[in-house]
């Protein structure tokens with residue numbers, strides 16, 4: 001089993017009202033979570049990325065955490081206070097350039113002794129693009145053609161230095177990029193930093209099958225995980241790749257307590273804190289695309305229909321079929337007599353593994369044995385101490401079961417993940 005730690009950030013998973021919550025910017029927060037992950041022998045530490053603050057009816061959305069530092073800078077600093085832990089940064093393949101980014105990832109790989117990973121995300125939206133010179137320049141249909149060319153150009157750049165340390169002239173003339181010259185950074189310890197993909201469309205899955213080492217997914221139930229696993233792994237053969245060449249790691253949450261009953265109680269309380277009355281209305285507005293602030297979160301659903309094309313809530317993942325979601329929520333609320341807030345709590349429940357340490361360890365193992373996942377990216381609900389209980393109480397049980405390593409056997413992230421060194425294609 002592979003394990004990674006997601007640093008909680010801009011999302012409604014985090015319980016900021018908890019007195020144990022700390023800063024999401026102070027370096028000591030990153031250091032605490034990373035050291036905890038390394039103490040637990042995790043494969044890697046993961047940072048997500050947001051390139052614009054979320055907005056709500058034209059104003060910065062004050063229910064979200066506002067502000068987070070740039071990931072690669074944070075990871076370079078973490079490289080100095082950790083030894084073995086992989087360091088994964090999410091960086092957009094739409095609003096960057098391959099030469100510059102390849103340089104920065106190769107640098108992190110050198111500074112960390114072969115622990116760098118790049119989570120390649122895409123964005124075609126003009127809202128994010130307004131922060132960049134070109135604006136929203138890319139058609140949605142092109143987001144993965146650019147990402148694929150971006151990654152292959154980066155790999156060509158990483159290969160442009162021979163393993164014996166001699167640089168070669170480099171030229172790439174493609175549809176999206178024109179790069180010509182010599183690369184500044186010698187071949188790094190992993191040859192190519194590990195590439196992660198996050199994105200769930202058909203094109204996203206195809207890109208992952210052809211180009212990624214790890215997939216970060218949101219499929220956190222056993223059935224959805226198995227279907228996703230089978231689908232993505234089934235695409236590998238046409239790229240000449242085996243099932244083990246690509247690791248599938250859903251983002252999951254864990255609530256662990258002495259007994260199952262206590263953990264269930266804790267989980268319900270965490271959900272109540274995550275879905276505050278204001279957050280319940282926000283969740284509704286995200287689906288409906290309109291101002292619903294006059295509605296009572298403890299009352300019934302609005303009778304108005306969603307406005308799918310509105311730009312009311314900006315910067316969040318678009319709800320694919322707002323009418324279907326609205327119909328489902330209304331039906332559930334009527335059937336069970338639930339208020340808006342209770343319905344949102346019930347339909348957006350994120351706690352994937354809840355229970356005693358034994359129950360959680362058994363649940364995680366069942367996912368891996370059942371081919372629903374190769375491992376997990378754990379998303380704690382507290383910064384920075386949200387992983388402590390898992391590492392202290394669940395990891396030892398996984399180790400006893402032989403499901404997870406007791407010591408690091410390698411020093412690079414590729415070694416932790418059991419991924420082969422890329423063959424030099426100079």
Ligand SMILES: Cc1cc2nc3c(=O)[nH]c(=O)nc-3n(C[C@H](O)[C@H](O)[C@H](O)COP(=O)(O)O)c2cc1C
Pocket residue numbers: 047048049050051090092120121122123198199200201202203204205216217218251
């Ligand atoms: C699990 C997961 C995590 C993601 N994390 C980020 C992120 O940190 N930053 C970001 O800009 N986009 C993130 N994305 C968005 C994707 O890069 C992509 O833009 C989006 O999923 C649309 O692509 P798709 O149609 O292939 O799903 C994430 C997507 C998924 C599924």
